[in-house]
Amino acid sequence: MSHSSHSAHSHFGWGSGGGVTTADGPRRVLLVILAVLAVATIAGLVALWPSHARVEHAEAGAPKVAHNVTFPVGTIEIIQNSCPGYFSSGTAEHLSGPGDSRACQLAKVRVDSGDAAGTSIVLPVLWPYSKAGLAVGDQVKLMQTPTPKGAAVQSDAQNGQIASGKGSSFQVYGVVRNQPILWWVIAFAVAVIAVGALRGALALVALGFAGATIAFFTLPSLISGSPGLAVGVCTAAAIMFVVIYLAHGVSIRSSVALLGTLVGVALTAGIAQLMVATTHLTGVPDDTTSTISTVTSAIDFRGLLTCAIIIAGLGALNDITVTQASAVWELRIAAPSMSRGQLFASAMRIGRDHIASTIYTIVFAYVGTALAVLVTIYLYKRSVFDLLSYDDISTEVVRTLCSSIGLILAMPVTTGLAILLLPVHGTQRRPAPAAA
Template structure:
């Protein structure tokens, strides 16, 4: 009976996969010292730059009406008819039933102009409604002659704001808010006049004035996708896959708790980005790959490339007159004096390239390790030469990956520029596109530099580790 070749191939692969990796744990002294310096610098950076004290004042966002609370609601009815605000125009009147929050089970109806950018609503969908939070609480009220007409009697309310300040608001006789008593909540229409918050309107909260459609519920889909990813990673990577997921969680925590909060607190984005990216590399490399020569070499390669990327970013953005106000999000951040918008771009370039740097560094260190394991007689020079042969192929594919990632994120914008019939030079010169080009080029330079640096370190460390262990 003839043996099935495919079964033999699978058995051979399974036997190879079951073999333990040759991860040398005996690290030469110079490598241990270098890693100790990097770890100490990261720890000191985390301590010195860790966010503390007061964060940026968020009053400016309240003035713009940016909501902070969101609640889920089910679509229970969709009816087409005349718009309540313009009878001759056709609208889609959607009834939402809140399923969470202080007004759960309450119904809210919102009219949307038919066509255009109005989403397609169907009964049974789950939507997300933004909830406007009260701007103040009534402390007390008293009658007084109106400022605009002394023959009329207005009601002056003393209102406590969320920050603890108490202001006085005059309410006209025909405004239902004038019937408010101590403890009642109010909506205040605010205006920032030269840094001073001015109240030009006051109203009592209602379902109609509190809620507004914001988006559709996508959290279940995101959860399913994450579970599929986790299952795939653990099925293929097994224990390393589980550790990689743990590293992903830690990376997210560092990004949110240190990087973002540090920038919001008024810290300099570039050093925060460098320390944050280095901390992420430190934790994820050792967590996923263990405390060995490979991980230590990869850490040094990543940190070195992060520093190079940060320096190139600072120089490039300084000489290119980038303002940082090319998007709506960054323009909103100009309302906060403590947040350095241009520095955000620098930190973004560093963090954007850090993940690719991690991949390149680990691959090169692992390549050198496997070359040495296959032929222990190879010296550092030959290991470097053969490792660079693999690294050149890796450079080509990774640079293309970076380019496609940034181009994909900017695809709608590129389509808009093409429709505007602008020249290629004009499109590339626009700040929003130029920034993406700079990110791609700077990240690619960091990748290119990582390959020879990490390969050289891995070759030296692998040979030195063998000598120490023998």
């Protein structure tokens, strides 16, 4: 048996990809490139590791609530769909249409935490919480504000507040959703594991790693003032190195998908940088980013936008590259006599269909996210070109275009890399591994 054929049966998986013989030279080149990129990623993480002093300084500068204001949790004991006596003449007291911001409910709430725990208070529930479908037993987040000494204990219905006997006024500040969201997360995990078995469980672990990377590296690095482009690329590379091998196994097939993904990340990063510059986006499309600017001046908001674009496209990009690598492998197994040119043409046909559906997915996802903005556009009958002058609209357009162009270019690159690893003809079948 030749050296090439022997190495193709490496028990660790580097020499094969699901029973397909790979060429020695290209395989070694692939692994060397990935090793270099892994070292570069680690070096980037070390160089960009956040300064905790800067993060703490930014946190200290974050706007604080007024002195002695607290946010206890309360449980609804009684609720009715009207607020008799709480509003001046001419203001709606009853629930009306779905979008009526005057809608009000009157609730008796038992305070469950804080210095007023055990107290029951009656207060109006104003829009939008009055349209949240609240019922008896639901929990709400309250804002408790101390009443100035000597002030009369009375209701302040215009602000949705009513004073308690402990010298504080309360208002509904939010809805406690921890438990229902936790149950839906559990349902999601059960569905993933039930259908995906071991692969599904490993995908959840990979997702957890991605979240930890963003929480402990990406966010504090951006707050520390690190360049958004570099942070985005390092974040994406670190996540993909772990996610692809963890979710799809250690093999040459996965390595091809990884390299294709990293090439796609680099292309997306370059295109994002160019598009943000040429479209003159500020990176401050909404009130949230405006608020950040009052906390710290270290963040480059255009870099923050570039980083966001890179991360936003990771899922679809990974989907495309893994599918293309698998398509080439399966085509080689099904038709071992096909030439490299024929394999490339067949895999590209599969990729084009996948590209079309993936682009729809990206666009529809952004349309769904921005549906409220689109409704506003429709109501004011503004032209699309006029609306592109607004950062929030233009940001979503640029984000969609960058993600789409990046994955479109990554598809033929990944396909070509997979083809280069295969000999001109032939495949060797091995017993298929047990299903995960």
